[in-house]
Amino acid sequence: MNNGEAIWSHVEALSEDFFGLADRIWGMPELNFHETRSAAEHLAMLERQGFRTQSGVAGLPTAVMGEAGDGGPVIAILGEYDALPGLSQQAGVAEERPVEANGAGHGCGHNLLGSASLLAAAAVKDWLAERGIAGRVRYYGCPAEEGGSAKGFMVREGVFDDVDIAISWHPAPFAGVNKPISLACNEIVFTFTGRASHAAASPELGRSALDAVELMSVGVNYMREHMPSTARVHYAVIDTGGVAPNVVQPKAVVRYLVRDRELPAMQALVKRVEKIAEGAALMTETKVEGKIVSGDANLIGNDPLEALMHRQLERLGPPQFDEADRAFAREIQKTLSREDIEAAYARFGLTPQLDVPLCDTITPLGAGDGTHVGSTDVGTVSWVVPTVQMRGATYAIGTPGHSWQLVAQGKMPAAHRGMEHAAKVMAATATALFSDPAEIAAAKADFAKRRAGRPFVNPIPDDTQPELPAELPQAAE
Template sequence: MQPTSSPESQDSVDALLKQTWALIDEKKGIFWDLSDRIWETPEVNYTEFKSSKAHLELLKQQGFRVTEGVADLPTAMMGEAGAGGPIIAILGEYDALPGLSQQADVAEPLPLQDGANGHGCGHNMLGSSALLAATAVKDYLEASGLPGRVRYYGCPAEEGGSAKGFMVRAGLFDDVDVAICWHPGAFNGVMDANSLACNELNYHFSGRAAHAAATPHLGRSALDAVELMNVGINYLREHMPTSARIHYAITDSGGFSPNVVQAKATVRYLVRTRTLPELTELLKRVDKVAQGAALMTETTMKSNVLSGDANLIGNRVLEELMQSHLERLGGPGFDDADRAYAARFQQTMSQEEISSAFQRMGQEYKPGELLCDYVVPLDRPESSMIGSTDVGSVSWVVPTVQCRSATYTIGTPGHSWQLVAQGKSSLAHKGLTHSAKLMASTALNLFTRPDLIIAAKAEHDRRLAGTPFVNPIPDDVQPPFPGSH
């Protein structure tokens, strides 16, 4: 098949999809195994050494040209295949979450090791599926002689580490034409560009130690400053956009002795808004609250940014293309055994958790529905309960499209032991295969239709006209490697 600048016939698109999906089915077992191995060695932000090595080895085995440690991130990588033509990126992740250790397939909280890590967001599947999709695209390009390059980006530290933001800052996406990715979920659909821009930063207060009983007047409490900042932020909540979110954690209370005035204390804030410009303005107000707390306590304050994500920028051209493929593909193909498995887990969930899952996807609550084996429409009510992702920063510099594929029971809370437990199941394997088929066919259809790439870029430019991208990670900020902050 050769690229064309005019719409393709239905028969040619169907043939492309059939060939692509066959390539996925040929090799899916290799990538199920990869997903399971990543699940078994869960590693958190910037410590994904075993996980990244497994992806690197498979990239090399599948014939990609590999670059390790990109953007000076030891666990990041890039694998490329093909020649000439457009460049399409497929993004993978493989980081886990702390404290979510859980035995596979067990429908009750039962950690493998108390306090250990676990894949509570499905990133063991995410990277494996993305690499499977990239491999199928590579194989098709080689067999057809179609010009174009596919790149697999191995991206660490999505869970608060903002690795893609650092990769964007390093220019790794400057020559990319389109970026494609996915996320495990409970439903099947093209993702709407609905996320919050955010910055995570520390506020450090310094005061003066003193005996809390004998000479309290000589002390200047950094812990008091932290508490006053938290009170001030709580008052600020009434006067910020309703979509904004501010969260905090006291990471250093200054000590454990109540008879000593604490000379040092640190609070970490995560500030989220709908857009980057809104984030800039809200951060100014948060900083003023911190300065006020320091003034009231006669302490000094300094802050430092740890990480940051931009909000997602959508692309209707790419979303409609991916949706058309998804409607031909249908659901993952769950069977009675899958539904029986899911029933055990849904019994551990509240009705509120289950109904909220439908609500977040703009769907009517269907009591008793265990698994999604259908396609949700592209145009659906937008959820107001959203988080942040470092894919957002990529979407500001290159047209980006994402999907969700059902990999777990409806109602499964994100970042939960239930999600970890389902991470090696048939549901996970079928869902990651499903998303790989969708991403690979979307990429290949773009290679055969360069006019769609041009249209996607034009839409991207229109959406960002007058709003230049300012990376929420300042140039002087280094990645928050363990022990660096």
């Protein structure tokens, strides 16, 4: 039995327990920095598997870490377990049917993401012990990827400083190692303060903070014509200042998300948005305070690591879905448009096959043109340690991210098969690195070359603190 087959056997021996973990996390969807039960489940599994554990990592109450092995290089496998608001949905139902009105749901598959990463780490732990190989595998349970940028705070606190290689994955419609592109971003909360007054009797005495928010929106929308095509700007008004139209609103708050392909370009765009906010305040004679609350760096690729991970995918082959898996995937696809399905293929640079409901191939190395991408705090990790990330096929082709359809598929057998497949690839990538120091050296050399002349500035300012809920206890320093 070669190294790949041996580590796959270790994964298979543990899979059922980790399918249970994934399903439990699916059933307790928790939002950014509220993942108390999910983090506790991951910590308990780490302890059952014999890891040396730590909670409250980097001062984040819902961040956990487990380490196994001794000496040698340190390989980290990154997991997540946060959910999204408003996506509550019953499992295994191909129609929108919330479990709880306006409740949260795992619309990005993070119940699978963390569970598969921990499964891979546990299998590598057993493999290291069996072979007597010097080396340490770490599982990082990272909260608040969906807008909280927890990994950026963890980078700022130095928790990856002694890591040699970081490995991650994300649920997707296809299995493969994509072109390593994501958008750098900052989330900024702008608070406008004006003066209340009676809107009819004394409107001249009022200074409307809501007017300022609306004027800021107009200014940003005019800016869109004059920003790079790689940039994205989104916003949500989170406090309109009240519900009474006969009161001039003295306070209003808007949250902006500013993105671009590279950190410097994104940071330059943030400055432009800040100037527009100042202009809106000037026009309305209000005051504005802008505060960056989170931020992600763009991904830095690593050719040797991506080639190594792709080789593991080719050796393993695609996930082995059965006809029942495909039948339910077809039911999900009936709720989607043709454009949804074609867009999924386009993101991976593939020719659409409208009669194929689930992934049945490995995508080419570096698939995708990088034009349909979002942001991830894995990008921030990739600036401080050589990092590789794969996509794992866990749901029907065409399923939109952040949708009820994705939540509905999160506990299905196809999702379990996909997460086991991803765990095998990540575990095999780690064991290949432990087995051949030259692979680690090559990854580090590529990392150094890419970082040369590109100073890293964490997109999270030093004075920004994570948006921890008041009811959670603060982690010990």
